[in-house]
Amino acid sequence: xxxxxxxxxxxxxxxxxxxxxxxxxxxxxxxxxxxxxxxxxxxxxxxxxxxxxxxxxxxxxxxxxxxxxxxxxxxxxxxxxxxxxxxxxxxxxxxxxxxxxxxxxxxxxxxxxxxxxxxxxxxxxxxxxxxxxxxxxxxxxxxxxxxxxxxxxxxxxxxxxxxxxxxxxx
Amino acid sequence: xxxxxxxxxxxxxxxxxxxxxxxxxxxxxxxxxxxxxxxxxxxxxxxxxxxxxxxxxxxxxxxxxxxxxxxxxxxxxxxxxxxxxxxxxxxxxxxxxxxxxxxxxxxxxxxxxxxxxxxxxxxxxxxxxxxxxxxxxxxxxxxxxxxxxxxxxxxxxxxxxxxxxxxxxxxxxxxxxxxxxxxxxxxxxxxxxxxxxxxxxxxxxxxxxxxxxxxxxxxxxxxxxxxxxxxxxxxxxxxxxxxxxxxxxxxxxxxxxxxxxxxxxxxxxxxxxxxxxxxxxxxxxxxxxxxxxxxxxxxxxxxxxxxxxxxxxxxxxxxxxxxxxxxxxxxxxxxxxxxxxxxxxxxxxxxxxxxxxxxxxxxxxxxxxxxxxxxxxxxxxxxxxxxxxxxxxxxxxxxxxxxxxxxxxxxxxxxxxxxxxxxxxxxxxxxxxxxxxxxxxxxxxxxxxxxxxxxxxxxxxxxxxxxxxxxxxxxxxxxxxxxxxxxxxxxxxxxxxxxxxxxxxxxxxxxxxxxxxxxxxxxxxxxxxxxxxxxxx
Numbered sequence: 001x002x003x004x005x006x007x008x009x010x011x012x013x014x015x016x017x018x019x020x021x022x023x024x025x026x027x028x029x030x031x032x033x034x035x036x037x038x039x040x041x042x043x044x045x046x047x048x049x050x051x052x053x054x055x056x057x058x059x060x061x062x063x064x065x066x067x068x069x070x071x072x073x074x075x076x077x078x079x080x081x082x083x084x085x086x087x088x089x090x091x092x093x094x095x096x097x098x099x100x101x102x103x104x105x106x107x108x109x110x111x112x113x114x115x116x117x118x119x120x121x122x123x124x125x126x127x128x129x130x131x132x133x134x135x136x137x138x139x140x141x142x143x144x145x146x147x148x149x150x151x152x153x154x155x156x157x158x159x160x161x162x163x164x165x166x167x168x169x170x
Numbered sequence: 171x172x173x174x175x176x177x178x179x180x181x182x183x184x185x186x187x188x189x190x191x192x193x194x195x196x197x198x199x200x201x202x203x204x205x206x207x208x209x210x211x212x213x214x215x216x217x218x219x220x221x222x223x224x225x226x227x228x229x230x231x232x233x234x235x236x237x238x239x240x241x242x243x244x245x246x247x248x249x250x251x252x253x254x255x256x257x258x259x260x261x262x263x264x265x266x267x268x269x270x271x272x273x274x275x276x277x278x279x280x281x282x283x284x285x286x287x288x289x290x291x292x293x294x295x296x297x298x299x300x301x302x303x304x305x306x307x308x309x310x311x312x313x314x315x316x317x318x319x320x321x322x323x324x325x326x327x328x329x330x331x332x333x334x335x336x337x338x339x340x341x342x343x344x345x346x347x348x349x350x351x352x353x354x355x356x357x358x359x360x361x362x363x364x365x366x367x368x369x370x371x372x373x374x375x376x377x378x379x380x381x382x383x384x385x386x387x388x389x390x391x392x393x394x395x396x397x398x399x400x401x402x403x404x405x406x407x408x409x410x411x412x413x414x415x416x417x418x419x420x421x422x423x424x425x426x427x428x429x430x431x432x433x434x435x436x437x438x439x440x441x442x443x444x445x446x447x448x449x450x451x452x453x454x455x456x457x458x459x460x461x462x463x464x465x466x467x468x469x470x471x472x473x474x475x476x477x478x479x480x481x482x483x484x485x486x487x488x489x490x491x492x493x494x495x496x497x498x499x500x501x502x503x504x505x506x507x508x509x510x511x512x513x514x515x516x517x518x519x520x521x522x523x524x525x526x527x528x529x530x531x532x533x534x535x536x537x538x539x540x541x542x543x544x545x546x547x548x549x550x551x552x553x554x555x556x557x558x559x560x561x562x563x564x565x566x567x568x569x570x571x572x573x574x575x576x577x578x579x580x581x582x583x584x585x586x587x588x589x590x591x592x593x594x595x596x597x598x599x600x601x602x603x604x605x606x607x608x609x610x611x612x613x614x615x616x617x618x619x620x621x622x623x624x625x626x627x628x629x630x631x632x633x634x635x636x637x638x639x640x641x642x643x644x645x646x647x648x649x650x651x652x653x654x655x656x657x658x659x660x661x662x663x664x665x666x667x668x669x670x671x672x673x674x675x676x677x678x679x680x681x682x683x684x685x686x687x688x689x690x691x692x693x694x695x696x697x698x699x700x701x702x703x704x705x706x707x
Contacts, residue, residue, distance in 0.1 A: 032382040033404075034296065034422050040404035041387060045346070072405070079406045079567075081388035082346055094347075098308035099511050100469045100543055102557045136390055136561055137308040137511075138347055140203055141541070142467070142475035143187070151349045153203045154193055161190045168194060 009063035009070035017061040022047055026065055036066045040076045044083050052092070053084035081135060089124040089131040091169045094148040096155075097134040100141035104156065109145045110134075112159035116166065130169070184498060185210060185474045202318035202350040204311070205235055209476030211493050213315070213465070222247060223447065226439030227316070227323075227432070227463060228479045236319040238354060240361045243322040249367060251438030255330040256375045263334040267437065270445045271461050276302055276393075276430030277509065277538045279527035288417040290425045292336045298426040299337035300402065301328055301434055303344040303351075304392040307510035308561060309543040312465040312477055313431035317344070317351035320435065321358040325381065327434035329372065330441060332379045335427055339380050343398050346387040356383050390565035394614050395428040396420075397567065408569040409614035436462055455483030458526040466525060468494035470544035471501050477541075486542055487521040494542075501546040505630065509538025511558055512619030514626035515545070535626065551631040552638055555624055556584040562620035570613035576603055577620055592639045600635070601628060 014023065025046050029039040043062045048054050054077055063070040077083045084092075095101075095110050110121075117125050117132060124131040138153055140146040146155035149169060157165060185208050188196070196206055213228045214220035220232040230237050230246045237243045255263050268283025289297070301324065305313040317324060328340050344352050359381050362368035370378045389407055391397045396410035399421050420426020440448050449461040460482040466489055467477040473495030480489075486506060490496065497503055505515045508525070514535035516523070523533045530537040545554065563577040580603050586592045604625040607617040628635065646654070 032384075033402075035403065037404040038402060041401065042385070045385070045387060066404075068404075075406045076404065079389060080346075080386070083387050097557070098561055099507075099554070099558055100309045102554070103470045103543070103545065103549070135347075135388065136565060137306055137310070139305050139311040139314045139345075141309050141311050141469035141543070142207055142209070142477070143203075144469065148347055152197060153347070154190065155203075156187050157190070164190050168190075 009060055009068070009073075012057065012060050012064055014061045014064050017057045018047065018065070019050070022050070023065065026062070030066070037068045037072070040066060040068065040073055041080065041083075044073070044077050044080075048083060052088045052090070053086060055085075059085075087124070089128050091129065091150050092131045092133060094133050094135035094138075095121075096136070096138045096140070096144065096146045096148070098137035100137065101144040101146055104144035105158070106145040108159050109147070109157055109162070112162045116162055130166070185495070202236070202354070204315040204318045207476055210474050210495065211476070211478060213477050213479055215478065215480075222439055223443060225463065225479045226443070227435055227465060228320070230323070231319060237322060238358070240322065240358075240365060240367075247442065248322055249326055249438075251441035252326050252329050252333075252367070253373065254441040255333050256373060256377060260334050260336055263330065263441070266445055267331075267334060267440065270440050270448045272433055272436050272440070272448075273460055273462075273527060274430060275432035275436075275464065275539070277307070277512075277536070279537065282429055282433050285417070285429075286331075286335045286427055288415060289335055289427060290418050296338045296422075296424050297336055298421045298424060299328060299332045299335060299340040300395075300398065300421065300426060300428045301340065301342040301431055302393060302395065302398060302428050303342050303348070303431045304386055304398060305348070305431070306345055306388075306390045306393055306565075307512065307539055308558075309469055309507060309510050310467075310539040310541050311469075312467060312539065312541060314348055314351060315477060316431050316435050316465070317348065317355060321351075321354045322362075323435050323438060324355070324431055325358055325362060325368075327437035328381060329367070329379060330437040331427070331429065331434055333377050337379060337427070340382070341402055341421075342381065342383045343392070343402060344383060344385055345392070346385050348385075352383055352385050359383065389567075390561075391567045391614075391616060394616065397614070398428060399426065406567070408567050409616075411613075432465060451481045452483050454481045455524065457524045458483040458529065460526050460528075464525075464540050466493075467541035468544065469541065470506075471498045471546045472496065472544055473498055482526045483524045485522050485524055486516070489525065489542055490521075490544060494544075497544065497546060501548065503544055504547040504549060505545045505551075505627075507538075507543040507545075507623065508535050509540045509542070511543075511561065512536075512622055513538040514622045515630060516626075517630050534629075536622070551627050551634045552584060552588045555627050556581065556588055558623050559584055559620060562616065566616060570617075572607050572612045573614075573617035573620075576607045577617060579603065580607075580620075580624065587635060587638050590638065590640055594639060594641060596639060597628070597632070597635045600624065604628070 026043045029042040030036045044054055047058050059073050059077055060070050063073045077085055097106055117130055119125055119132055121132055121134050138146045138148055140153055140155045143155035145157055147157055188206055214225045214232045217232045220229045222229050264286055272282040273279040274282055303313055332340055342355055366373060368381055384402055386392050392401045392407045394409045395416055397407040401407035402421055416426040416428055451462055452458050452460055463479050463481050465477050466480050468489055469475045478493045503518055505517050507513050508530050516533060516535050520533045523529050527537045559581045563581050566573045566577050568574045583596050583600055587596055604621045607621050609618045
């Protein structure tokens with residue numbers, strides 16, 4: 001038997017993986033571009049909202065929906081800093097580690113966050129509350145050191161304010 | 171030296187910063203991160219003198235903290251520039267902007283109007299205008315403010331540009347972290363659509379244009395225009411080969427122009443006030459001819475970091491002292507980056523160079539985004555460079571080998587040197603990298619950008635790198651060490667007797683002399699046992 005190698009995504013039942021709202025949202029994005037593929041990043045971001053990360057099935061479903069190879073969607077998903085392909089905590093703390101925040105004391109801030117959460121960069125707390133990651137310049141350099149928690153940018157955040165800041169994110 | 175001391179002195183106290191609770195409260199009231207700044211000198215300077223003639227980019231902020239609805243924007247001469255543009259033929263507008271010489275504010279400083287002329291002529295198919303709002307250059311935060319507080323101005327600038335180049339669709343490529351900015355732009359676009367300022371037959375003319383907001387998800391390389399186009403098309407954001415340039419074959423293979431947020435925000439005022447006015451703006455300082463105003467800024471350990479709209483020609487000293495309130499208490503200026511992490515360091519010597527593309531280039535750096543970052547004397551350049559290079563290493567797209575492998579090599583060397591594990595020759599290897607990752611050897615400008623701060627740090631602060639290199643202790647027997655000592659004494663005495671001028675010269679440049687001493691010492695330490703093999707046994 002001849003095996004035909006194709007780069008098409010394995011056909012999956014998109015409706016069982018993505019919600020109706022997600023599918024509608026992705027179609028909404030497709031309208032903004034001349035080609036469906038262009039919605040890949042938007043689709044990944046939209047789907048990520050549900051669980052905080054994107055699993056294999058979801059990647060496959062997006063590939064089906066946009067009719068592009070699954071490897072292309074995976075390529076996009078793994079390229080970007082803020083698309084997560086493995087589980088993350090309820091809140092993701094992104095600490096700016098670029099030069100302006102380095103000069104204003106990000107290292108002390110990161111050390112304090114690590115010690116209060118008991119995790120290193122790239123890890124999630126045991127209770128699944130926080131994931132801690134470094135990020136490049138948040139464009140908040142006049143108020144360094146800066147952090148981005150979920151969708152909120154804060155700065156300046158000094159080490160003694162860490163406990164107070166974390167309180168806002170149960 | 172005494173002049174340099176002035177910059178170092180903290181004349182004003184530090185600006186009080188918002189507490190976490192205050193930050194939360196003000197965000198809850200709907201304020202964007204850029205509205206939480208408490209800089210003492212406002213971005214538009216003085217409220218009384220901030221007009222469309224003096225501060226064309228930010229004068230509206232003197233009246234409102236942010237202009238988020240169409241009515242307010244229109245009450246402040248909003249969309250007047252577009253109306254003027256629509257009364258002219260596209261070519262006329264293009265020629266006007268070309269004559270005005272709006273130098274690209276994204277860092278390259280290329281005449282935007284001239285860039286537009288490289289576009290393939292219209293053939294009836296789609297043509298794209300993309301706004302590069304992927305502001306991720308470390309130390310840069312100007313586009314965030316322009317989008318969060320003046321979204322309509324950017325949209326008007328894009329409409330004018332689209333009319334000039336015959337674009338049918340536009341995209342604002344905004345980085346994923348600028349969440350409020352994206353929301354505000356989308357709301358502004360919706361309001362424009364509802365008021366016939368967007369869509370078909372804008373304001374009754376035959377010009378039609380649709381604008382979309384595309385958000386990224388955090389990759390520095392997306393700021394490179396061809397990588398940005400790949401990302402927009404839904405592909406991995408690897409840069410594309412040039413040529414073909416985007417003006418010929420850009421998004422979806424169609425003619426495309428990519429301009430920075432600030433560049434596009436310049437357009438409305440030029441249409442209202444004219445070319446001559448635009449070119450007269452640098453007369454305020456009189457030391458440069460680059461037309462227009464620019465948003466300059468300052469970050470790092472200064473009293474009052476922030477952004478200020480100024481004509482070209484202000485010096486770094488003026489920006490740091492007069493606007494940013496000088497260095498923080500007890501800090502002294504050591505070096506500064508003129509416009510983001512991918513520009514060369516300059517030192518206290520260059521503080522009086524006017525901030526302009528050509529003058530900063532002549533001083534050995536690039537103006538880049540024009541947002542100064544100051545490094546104070548307490549900073550050790552080795553870990554500082556390590557931080558910079560880790561950033562570039564992480565943000566390499568991984569497409570070409572020199573960048574993908576070379577940048578981590580640089581980080582490894584810097585880490586080793588910083589940890590006291592550096593070997594003799596490591597600093598030279600770093601120098602080698604600055605040559606091997608230079609323009610023409612990599613696919614795009616990412617790695618050369620990473621090399622600029624490294625190259626200049628090695629130029630001005632070489633001794634800090636050298637002093638961290640550990641010369642391995644060499645075990646020698648008594649006979650060899652005795653021989654070495656007499657040899658050294660012989661050489662030393664011959665040097666003193668043959669060249670008495672050498673000793674008087676050495677006083678002039680102690681810095682570099684120290685370097686060569688350590689280096690020579692290092693080499694001697696290495697060579698002694700091997701260079702005299704016959705005597706050892």
